[in-house]
Amino acid sequence: MLSYPAPIKKTKIIATLGPSSSSYETIKEMVRAGADGFRINFSYGSPHEWSRLARLVLEVEEELEIILSLVGDLQGPNPRIGFLSEPMCLKRGELVELALADSQESVGEKKVVPVPLKSFFEVTERGDVIIMADGQTILEVLEREDHTITARVVEPGCIRSRNSVGIRGKVIPMPRVTEKDLSDIEFAVQHEFSHLMVSYVESAEHVSEIREILSKRGKQDISVIAKIESRKGVERVDSIITEARGVVVARGDLGKHFSLEEIPSIQKSIASKLRAKGKIAVLATQLLTSMLNSPTPTRSEVADIYNAVLEGFDALMLTNETAIGRYPIDAVKWLSRVIVEAERHYTRREELLPEPKGIPERFVLGLVKLALSLNAKLLVFSFTGRTAELVAQYRPTRVYFVGTPSASVARRVKMLWGSVPLIVEAQDYRSGIDLTRKKLLETGMVTSGEVLIEAYSVTGDREYLIRIYRCA
Incomplete structure (x- = not known):
């Protein structure tokens, strides 16, 4: 495991x-x-x-x-080019044509980039700068005729089907x-x-x-x-x-x-x-x-x-x-x-963190500071993930553990800074804390003798609990 x-x-x-x-x-x-x-x-x-x-x-x-x-x-x-049968590599200085189409059509040796968006052509003018593939390929517009644009390659690169395309400084109308x-x-x-x-x-x-x-x-x-x-x-x-x-x-x-x-x-x-x-x-x-x-x-x-x-x-x-x-x-x-x-080398700077406005924020900020002062690991149990979100925003100095019975909550929590979510089958907060601690000990993420700050807050702000626990 x-x-x-x-x-x-x-x-x-x-x-x-x-x-x-x-x-x-x-x-x-x-x-x-x-x-x-x-x-x-x-x-x-x-x-x-x-x-x-x-x-x-x-x-x-x-x-x-x-x-x-x-x-x-x-x-x-997000405007994108159409379908290309294979990647198209553009060299500096060569001419390329952009045409209103869903996919690339065979036109001999001429390089044609399909753009399936009429409004793109309506707002393009001579001298515009077209940027493709997240800014890696840049073109300068030389001519525009209805639904066809002729451009010169300024920054070379290879483009692929469905790469992004835009015009520097312009907004292309879309729903x-x-x-x-x-x-x-x-x-x-x-x-x-x-x-x-x-x-x-x-x-x-x-x-x-x-x-x-x-x-x-x-x-x-x-x-x-x-x-x-x-x-x-x-x-x-x-x-x-x-x-x-x-x-x-x-x-x-x-x-x-x-x-x-x-x-x-x-x-x-x-x-x-x-x-x-x-x-x-x-x-x-x-x-x-x-x-x-x-x-x-x-x-x-x-x-x-x-x-x-x-x-x-x-x-x-x-x-x-x-x-x-x-x-x-x-x-x-x-x-x-x-x-x-x-x-x-990351320094926790409290002046850059959110100002605690209510009891939930002050509760969690207190948890983070308590864990810091005791050099302890922090464990919270949450049915919704809200407590975990608050912990993340106050930047604990060590990773913190989040027990939850919900896989969807755990996956959402996983993106939070410093979080380590675990799924435990618990019906209430107190058993959730106990089962999460047990799982941490079984997996070696917490070892005997370590101090845990354990906490939960009941949805609706009715009850807040903090417990200092030394693992046996």
Whole structure:
């Protein structure tokens, strides 16, 4: 039995599944390397393939007796290119044509990129900069005629079916929640997903709409994570944070709307706002891009990850590195290595944490401080996961344990900073605490002589309990 992934870390790793990581063994080895959850990007593949991947994650979870977050990523109002029969590599200076079409048509040696979105062509003008594949490929528009664009390659790269496409500084009109999103939400509801990421969120109303859809399906417990990928999203991030359970800082798409030198300050600012509100902060895109083709990262990538940990991100998300890269397991291993090293130098700064407003917040802040003063491990039992969420936002210096009888709550808790969820069959809080402690001792996560701070709070704020327990 694997107690929890080695090495032990508080910052979580989300790995995106794709062609390079679609086998049972690869998923299992990524968990052993330190992956805490897996993302399925609904912009690629089919429900049949997503179902297979979700099933594999749950099977690995069962074999290793460990909890894994399962994250669905809605395409949202995110413009993408159509279907390509094979990857298209574009060289600097060559001409390429973009055409209104669902898929690539044979036109001799001419390179044609299908874009199945009429409004994309309506807003494009000569001189515009088109950015594809999370900012890795850049084109300059030379001509536009109705539904055809001729462009020159400024930054070369290889593009694939369903890669993102955008126009720097422009918004391409699209409905907020698409028919595809509705279908994909239904899929997530039926396949035990713990989190839903919502792409191109530019308003709090967008998040509210997704939450309402989930609520009507009886799945209001699925955590909604808003992806900030545009100028409007950044400008309205404060109101978006209020509605969402967390936010993804999607640096690749932000590069379509901001100059590169602006991205680090945007990243740091959003992370700070999320910490102050006690919300989940996720950093994504190009963490280990060099590892698409190399078994080791660059020094600048290591420094980037190190700084993200010190900025207080709850989770770091690998995208292409594990979905289509040649070294998905190595990418997770390296990310784990850097996180562990960075956390050795992480300083808990109370002035950056949320101000406790009521009894629940003050109770949990007291727990964290008590555990710190006694150098004890913290154990909480929760039916809903709310107490675990509060613990995470006050940043205990050691990992903390969360007992719950609900698999869905455990998977949701798994993404929280520092959490180690365990499923225990308990009908009440007191037996839940006892059974969780027993499981910790059986698995070796807690040993004889160690001190535990045990706690729970009853839903409705009727009862709070703290117990100091020395394990025999």
